[in-house]
Amino acid sequence: MAQPLVEMRDIKKAYGKVRALEGADLTVYENEIVGLLGDNGAGKSTLIKVLSGAVPATSGDIYIRGEKVSIKSTADAIAHGIETIYQDSALVTQLSIARNLFLGREPVKGARFFDRMDQEAMNAVARDLMARVGITKDIPPTTPISSLSGGERQAVAIARAMHFESDLIILDEPTNNLGVAETQGVLRFVRNARDSGHSCIFIAHNIHHVFQVVDRIVVMRLGKIVADDIDPKTTSVEAVERVITGLEEDTPPGIPVAADA
Amino acid sequence: MIPSIVPRLIAKPEFGPFVLFIGMLAVFYSINPAFLSPLNISNTLTFMVEIGLIALAMTLLMTSGEFDLSVGAVFGFAPVLMWTLFNSGVTSLEVGFVIALLTAALIGATSGWFVTRLKIPSFLVTLGMLLVVRGTALYVTSGFPQRTWSPDGRLLADILVGDFYIGPFRLYMSLFWFIAAVLILHYVLTQSRVGNWIQAAGGNPQAAIARGVNVARTKMGLFILSAVMAAFAGIISSIRTLAANPNSGTGYELEVIAMVVIGGTALTGGRGTIIGTVLGILILRVMRNGIILIGVPGLAYNIFIGAIILGMMALHSGLERRHQGGS
Ligand SMILES: Nc1ncnc2c1ncn2[C@@H]1O[C@H](COP(=O)(O)OP(=O)(O)OP(=O)(O)O)[C@@H](O)[C@H]1O
Ligand SMILES: [Mg+2]
Numbered sequence: 001m002a003q004p005l006v007e008m009r010d011i012k013k014a015y016g017k018v019r020a021l022e023g024a025d026l027t028v029y030e031n032e033i034v035g036l037l038g039d040n041g042a043g044k045s046t047l048i049k050v051l052s053g054a055v056p057a058t059s060g061d062i063y064i065r066g067e068k069v070s071i072k073s074t075a076d077a078i079a080h081g082i083e084t085i086y087q088d089s090a091l092v093t094q095l096s097i098a099r100n101l102f103l104g105r106e107p108v109k110g111a112r113f114f115d116r117m118d119q120e121a122m123n124a125v126a127r128d129l130m131a132r133v134g135i136t137k138d139i140p141p142t143t144p145i146s147s148l149s150g151g152e153r154q155a156v157a158i159a160r161a162m163h164f165e166s167d168l169i170i171l172d173e174p175t176n177n178l179g180v181a182e183t184q185g186v187l188r189f190v191r192n193a194r195d196s197g198h199s200c201i202f203i204a205h206n207i208h209h210v211f212q213v214v215d216r217i218v219v220m221r222l223g224k225i226v227a228d229d230i231d232p233k234t235t236s237v238e239a240v241e242r243v244i245t246g247l248e249e250d251t252p253p254g255i256p257v258a259a260d261a
Numbered sequence: 262m263i264p265s266i267v268p269r270l271i272a273k274p275e276f277g278p279f280v281l282f283i284g285m286l287a288v289f290y291s292i293n294p295a296f297l298s299p300l301n302i303s304n305t306l307t308f309m310v311e312i313g314l315i316a317l318a319m320t321l322l323m324t325s326g327e328f329d330l331s332v333g334a335v336f337g338f339a340p341v342l343m344w345t346l347f348n349s350g351v352t353s354l355e356v357g358f359v360i361a362l363l364t365a366a367l368i369g370a371t372s373g374w375f376v377t378r379l380k381i382p383s384f385l386v387t388l389g390m391l392l393v394v395r396g397t398a399l400y401v402t403s404g405f406p407q408r409t410w411s412p413d414g415r416l417l418a419d420i421l422v423g424d425f426y427i428g429p430f431r432l433y434m435s436l437f438w439f440i441a442a443v444l445i446l447h448y449v450l451t452q453s454r455v456g457n458w459i460q461a462a463g464g465n466p467q468a469a470i471a472r473g474v475n476v477a478r479t480k481m482g483l484f485i486l487s488a489v490m491a492a493f494a495g496i497i498s499s500i501r502t503l504a505a506n507p508n509s510g511t512g513y514e515l516e517v518i519a520m521v522v523i524g525g526t527a528l529t530g531g532r533g534t535i536i537g538t539v540l541g542i543l544i545l546r547v548m549r550n551g552i553i554l555i556g557v558p559g560l561a562y563n564i565f566i567g568a569i570i571l572g573m574m575a576l577h578s579g580l581e582r583r584h585q586g587g588s
Contacts, residue, residue, distance in 0.1 A: 074471040090471060092464035094531040099457050104472030106454040115453040 011060030151182030274525025326530025336510030339492030340499030369488030463530025
């Protein structure tokens with residue numbers, strides 16, 4: 001296996017009395033797609049929010065390429081090459097595709113004093129990126145996000161992560177509320193991102209979507225990682241479902257399974 | 262290509278205000294041709310550019326998702342401060358001018374601090390600031406207008422409001438300040454990186470912050486700009502009319518916000534247009550002037566303004582929905 005890109009060690013997180021994470025360890029290697037599965041309330045979102053700087057962990061350490069880092073905000077995470085894609089929330093719907101792609105890192109044209117954005121360059125890069133993530137329809141880069149479909153918005157967010165060389169792209173339920181074709185699109189974008197050298201964490205409740213795209217499956221239950229090396233090519237969907245619900249053979253019957261949220 | 266340009270133009274937020282403005286010109290002119298006389302045009306332009314300066318700055322502030330109700334109070338306060346400093350012999354007029362602008366910047370920074378640091382809605386912060394600033398102006402003057410001294414021939418007066426004739430039109434230097442502000446702020450909003458941050462700050466502040474955009478600093482800068490522009494406009498107006506009344510500017514905040522939203526800038530932020538605001542300024546000022554010229558009682562003015570605001574809001578929201586409907 002390749003180098004570990006990100007390692008989260010013994011991450012604990014309590015929201016008041018609710019212990020959302022009880023010592024979770026997660027490793028993501030370079031150039032792989034990890035599927036993170038688990039029942040409602042298992043702690044998947046909390047774990048990746050810790051990694052993306054959206055919530056602080058109560059304790060635990062994060063290493064990137066072996067070096068310990070401290071991630072206190074979303075901006076910190078992005079600076080460390082970790083990009084999180086939530087449905088919608090990361091884009092400014094009033095702004096165009098190109099302006100969103102470069103938000104906060106707009107290229108300047110001419111003297112610095114005039115602070116002039118190089119909109120031609122932005123549009124050219126945007127057009128190229130949209131083709132690279134696999135948008136086949138001809139959408140001008142000046143189109144505002146508000147007139148894109150949910151799947152196309154995901155594509156813009158993924159394109160941005162690819163362009164700014166994010167090492168790790170996290171997608172938390174990116175296929176929720178998407179139609180069949182759109183979902184296939186997002187899965188294709190994720191594969192394209194991996195093929196151009198990025199790693200991904202992919203969270204989805206639809207286990208079939210996860211099976212279609214990931215290299216390795218990690219399962220969480222009640223705030224802990226209970227399996228972290230399931231190969232989707234050699235494991236059946238049913239076997240993974242048993243791990244998620246806690247009914248796999250090494251769990252004695254009668255133990256209560258993760259409560260449904 | 263030609264057929265596709267027409268619907269694109271119609272979909273622009275500036276299109277509705279533009280048609281309304283042309284329509285108003287036609288109606289007023291056909292009822293009373295004196296409406297387009299050089300004298301009337303000169304008179305209308307004179308005050309229009311003063312209040313217009315405030316509306317231009319407010320456009321950027323509103324695009325960033327905030328607004329400022331204290332601009333009318335600052336408009337009244339800044340000249341009072343300048344003339345008080347000058348009359349009492351503390352400073353020269355020029356230094357008084359600079360101090361008045363710096364004080365306005367401080368007022369804007371204070372509002373910005375309350376909004377960005379304490380996360381208090383700008384409606385409440387700037388309402389409080391309105392009362393503090395207006396109250397201060399009234400208190401230090403005991404409510405009386407300040408003595409102003411005819412500043413003719415003074416460099417400052419010439420630069421700010423020197424008048425001159427182009428053909429039959431009597432114009433003031435303030436027109437050039439207005440045009441310069443239009444060009445600069447339009448450029449900033451549409452071409453500069455700061456413009457992208459302003460729109461992002463109003464559209465989706467969380468997303469902007471996540472991309473490393475300093476939303477707080479952007480908004481802070483716009484609060485300062487808005488207050489300084491209001492002070493600048495107040496001083497121009499005061500030198501031109503040779504009056505510094507602590508009550509002047511009362512109610513301007515609402516007229517300015519009306520100008521901005523009529524032009525197509527969203528009250529909720531994220532979308533703004535300087536060209537639209539210029540049209541909004543023209544519409545409201547020409548309306549006020551025109552309905553008097555055609556014999557409608559001046560007291561009926563607000564009925565028309567209210568109707569224009571409602572009509573334009575319906576139009577803009579319709580366009581917006583059609584836009585979203587495309588998804
Ligand atoms: N902001 C919060 N305040 C209090 N408790 C929270 C908060 N966010 C999450 N929790 C709790 O933490 C636990 C883990 O939640 P989390 O959202 O990480 O689960 P999840 O695995 O993403 O679930 P789902 O599949 O439903 O999205 C749950 O018990 C949840 O109720
Ligand atoms: Mg979740």
